[in-house]
Amino acid sequence: MVKPKIGVYICHCGSNIAGTVDVPQVVEFAKGLPAVAVAREYKFMCSDPGQSMIKDDIKNLKLNRVVVASCSPLLHEPTFRRAVQEAGINPYLFEMANIREHCSWTTEDHGEATEKAKALVSAAVKRVYHHQPLETREVPVNPNTLIVGGGIAGIQAALEIADAGHKVYLVEKDPSIGGHMIQFDKTFPTLDCSACILTPKMTSVGSHPNIELMTYSKVEEIAGFIGNFKAKIQKKARFVDESKCNGCGVCMEKCPWKADSEFDLGLSQRKAIYTPFAQAVPNVPVIDKESCAYFLKGKCRACEKFCEREAIDFEQQDKTVEIDVGNIIIATGYDPFDPTPIAKYGYGKLPNVVTGLEFERICNSVGPTGGKIVLKDGSEPKSIAIIHCVGSRDENYHEYCSRVCCMYALKYSHLIKEKTKADVYQMYIDMRCFGKGYEEFYKRLSKEGVTFIRGKPAEVTDRAINDEEKGKLIVVGEDSLLGTIVRVPVDMVILCIALEARADAKNVAQLFSISQGADGFFIERHPKLDPVATMTEGVFIAGCCQGPKDIPDTVAQASAAATRVLALINKGKVELEAAVAVIDEEKCSGCRICNLLCPYNAISFIEEDEVSRINEALCKGCGTCVAACPSAAITHKHFTTEEIMAEIEGVLV
Amino acid sequence: MNNFEPKIVGFCCNWCSYRGADLAGTARMKCSPNVRIIRVMCSGRVEPIFVVKAFELGADGVLILGCHPGDCHYVEGNYKTMRRMPLLKKMLGQLGIEDERVRLDWVSASEGDRFVSVVDDMTAKVKALGPFKKNSKEAKHG
Numbered sequence: 005m006v007k008p009k010i011g012v013y014i015c016h017c018g019s020n021i022a023g024t025v026d027v028p029q030v031v032e033f034a035k036g037l038p039a040v041a042v043a044r045e046y047k048f049m050c051s052d053p054g055q056s057m058i059k060d061d062i063k064n065l066k067l068n069r070v071v072v073a074s075c076s077p078l079l080h081e082p083t084f085r086r087a088v089q090e091a092g093i094n095p096y097l098f099e100m101a102n103i104r105e106h107c108s109w110t111t112e113d114h115g116e117a118t119e120k121a122k123a124l125v126s127a128a129v130k131r132v133y134h135h136q137p138l139e140t141r142e143v144p145v146n147p148n149t150l151i152v153g154g155g156i157a158g159i160q161a162a163l164e165i166a167d168a169g170h171k172v173y174l175v176e177k178d179p180s181i182g183g184h185m186i187q188f189d190k191t192f193p194t195l196d197c198s199a200c201i202l203t204p205k206m207t208s209v210g211s212h213p214n215i216e217l218m219t220y221s222k223v224e225e226i227a228g229f230i231g232n233f234k235a236k237i238q239k240k241a242r243f244v245d246e247s248k249c250n251g252c253g254v255c256m257e258k259c260p261w262k263a264d265s266e267f268d269l270g271l272s273q274r275k276a277i278y279t280p281f282a283q284a285v286p287n288v289p290v291i292d293k294e295s296c297a298y299f300l301k302g303k304c305r306a307c308e309k310f311c312e313r314e315a316i317d318f319e320q321q322d323k324t325v326e327i328d329v330g331n332i333i334i335a336t337g338y339d340p341f342d343p344t345p346i347a348k349y350g351y352g353k354l355p356n357v358v359t360g361l362e363f364e365r366i367c368n369s370v371g372p373t374g375g376k377i378v379l380k381d382g383s384e385p386k387s388i389a390i391i392h393c394v395g396s397r398d399e400n401y402h403e404y405c406s407r408v409c410c411m412y413a414l415k416y417s418h419l420i421k422e423k424t425k426a427d428v429y430q431m432y433i434d435m436r437c438f439g440k441g442y443e444e445f446y447k448r449l450s451k452e453g454v455t456f457i458r459g460k461p462a463e464v465t466d467r468a469i470n471d472e473e474k475g476k477l478i479v480v481g482e483d484s485l486l487g488t489i490v491r492v493p494v495d496m497v498i499l500c501i502a503l504e505a506r507a508d509a510k511n512v513a514q515l516f517s518i519s520q521g522a523d524g525f526f527i528e529r530h531p532k533l534d535p536v537a538t539m540t541e542g543v544f545i546a547g548c549c550q551g552p553k554d555i556p557d558t559v560a561q562a563s564a565a566a567t568r569v570l571a572l573i574n575k576g577k578v579e580l581e582a583a584v585a586v587i588d589e590e591k592c593s594g595c596r597i598c599n600l601l602c603p604y605n606a607i608s609f610i611e612e613d614e615v616s617r618i619n620e621a622l623c624k625g626c627g628t629c630v631a632a633c634p635s636a637a638i639t640h641k642h643f644t645t646e647e648i649m650a651e652i653e654g655v656l657v
Numbered sequence: 658m659n660n661f662e663p664k665i666v667g668f669c670c671n672w673c674s675y676r677g678a679d680l681a682g683t684a685r686m687k688c689s690p691n692v693r694i695i696r697v698m699c700s701g702r703v704e705p706i707f708v709v710k711a712f713e714l715g716a717d718g719v720l721i722l723g724c725h726p727g728d729c730h731y732v733e734g735n736y737k738t739m740r741r742m743p744l745l746k747k748m749l750g751q752l753g754i755e756d757e758r759v760r761l762d763w764v765s766a767s768e769g770d771r772f773v774s775v776v777d778d779m780t781a782k783v784k785a786l787g788p789f790k791k792n793s794k795e796a797k798h799g
Contacts, residue, residue, distance in 0.1 A: 078676065105683060106694055110682050127693070127695065514732075522768065583698065603733050603734070626699035626730075627697060627702030628737050631737075648697070652716075653714050655694075656664055
């Protein structure tokens with residue numbers, strides 16, 4: 005090995021580091037560390053002049069190792085690895101000391117911060133001393149993409165990729181694609197009919213030669229890595245042969261059995277053989293075993309008798325198909341918050357307290373009331389209160405703002421005014437109308453005769469205290485602008501419920517090895533600069549599974565995710581991390597402990613040689629086998645025992 | 658003993674706890690400077706010998722942080738770490754290292770606040786124990 009010659013570069017990061025850490029002192033300290041040839045400081049090491057300083061030193065001083073002490077390596081490690089590589093050094097002969105996030109930003113006392121920075125620099129210098137040049141591996145990228153979730157996010161991403169000429173598998177758990185957006189009546193602030201703008205996209209998906217639509221299906225298992233995933237998809241039995249059915253609908257007409265419609269949130273009924281809504285894609289019904297008389301009692305089969313195309317197949321079984329894909333986009337959406345636990349608002353007890361999503365269906369011309377805004381008794385309401393932030397901005401439920409409720413509440417006001425003569429009361433905390441055309445929509449609505457009352461209501465009750473309140477729902481709260489208690493008697497109350505992470509988001513996160521935030525939504529790689537990638541290479545997120553958002557933002561994010569996937573497909577290959585594990589077969593005793601530890605089945609026992617061997621393509625470099633090997637026969641490249649021991653010594657200066 | 662500032666070696670996994678520590682910084686939360694972090698890809702990489710070595714080289718405590726059980730980026734590496742802990746603790750006890758000087762805990766990428774509270778709590782506990790003094794047995798075998 006050539007004798008290590010290390011250059012150390014300490015970043016001020018403006019005042020982010022230098023405001024707390026005595027940088028000149030750390031530079032002096034670094035100069036005294038073994039094998040350090042040069043130590044310098046600079047205002048912004050990541051800037052062009054900063055990088056040039058490093059490159060020039062590599063050339064002029066013949067440095068063969070570099071340490072940069074600045075921000076988190078998760079931010080700028082790629083920047084500096086590239087810089088040293090451009091100056092002719094293997095990128096793995098570089099190490100970063102995190103003296104910003106882990107030091108200057110978290111430490112109050114300047115002296116303590118400076119001491120900690122010295123320890124972290126010393127650790128990096130001692131570690132880099134032992135670094136070895138490593139070569140990254142290139143693997144081809146399978147051009148097929150798996151998209152999970154057939155709402156507007158999944159639809160948008162699927163069309164972008166398919167239109168670019170690449171194969172997409174779109175997996176949706178429900179019998180039809182469309183997601184929540186197809187349940188909405190109008191969309192704010194333009195008041196476009198939601199179905200009118202979505203169905204053309206849905207039919208494009210259904211007929212696209214590059215899209216293989218798998219509805220009534222779910223992803224069961226994912227194996228592999230970026231560019232080379234293997235997915236197992238479970239297709240639930242529809243009991244209708246998709247290749248024979250032409251969607252004529254006779255089966256649904258003749259079926260005598262009914263159940264609550266999931267699509268209409270239980271406000272109407274559907275048949276036991278059904279498509280969730282008229283424009284379903286695919287337009288192929290499913291038989292719900294739970295409500296079908298044949299499955300429950302062994303007789304009926306009316307649908308079968310009337311189906312001219314003999315598409316009904318009661319013998320159909322669930323089946324699992326295996327597909328190979330290079331990238332995955334997760335667009336699993338959100339669940340609407342269930343307001344039942346907020347007992348004071350009476351949801352579930354008071355008949356005319358409805359959720360926002362239920363109101364969307366009530367408003368919709370093909371919904372349970374044929375688009376008439378009516379009370380449970382069929383009469384038209386004379387007054388309606390809309391309560392904002394139900395489950396959002398509430399420490400008892402969700403601290404976050406759901407971002408869409410103010411706007412859909414305004415939309416409801418407009419729809420109510422259009423269809424009825426009812427008075428409308430908006431009970432809000434703050435009006436948050438931040439998007440394009442949103443503030444204008446708010447202004448417009450305030451001229452349509454809507455009453456705005458600032459303050460979150462305390463309760464909704466049917467206990468009248470005077471004649472005017474008799475037979476009404478009374479919304480009790482404080483008008484915080486006037487500082488008075490108000491009692492507003494109305495006929496109907498709409499709760500603007502929060503958007504929350506899917507109940508099964510944890511399972512999805514585990515399945516795809518991605519992370520969830522405290523609120524359950526999936527975490528993006530960087531909250532500002534990498535909003536669609538995840539910690540797992542080749543797995544992207546789009547839409548409300550990442551956090552509550554409106555349709556324009558969802559579409560933008562879905563297109564962004566598609567673009568990222570297209571870039572990878574276009575490149576055709578991807579570099580894999582070089583930091584994997586290797587077994588020294590001379591030292592391996594063949595005990596096979598490592599075989600069982602590996603979660604990726606990357607280690608197999610070679611019978612004829614009586615040793616274990618690691619498949620580098622499958623190894624993800626966690627190092628668990630390394631720590632467990634009783635013969636110390638496994639080396640974790642870039643995280644060798646020697647390197648980590650040196651780092652331990654370093655932090656303990 | 659009041660002025661005693663312990664040195665604690667912190668092993669953080671790349672995916673959850675290291676990011677949690679980063680988040681604490683980004684959010685400018687303040688925490689004791691005593692824990693110095695070494696990044697590993699997975700808490701499962703932390704060999705028992707690393708812990709012993711840390712004490713031999715002058716650490717007063719060792720903190721190992723991984724992803725929450727069930728959330729491991731590598732599926733189940735943190736369970737392997739968890740399984741190793743009782744044996745490691747037993748061995749450390751034989752070396753005269755008090756139980757509270759070594760702690761395995763979980764911090765997710767979104768738990769900057771939890772990172773701070775674990776670090777502060779660990780620092781306070783080790784402070785209360787006082788400096789770690791290597792006994793003769795450990796010095797001989799270390």
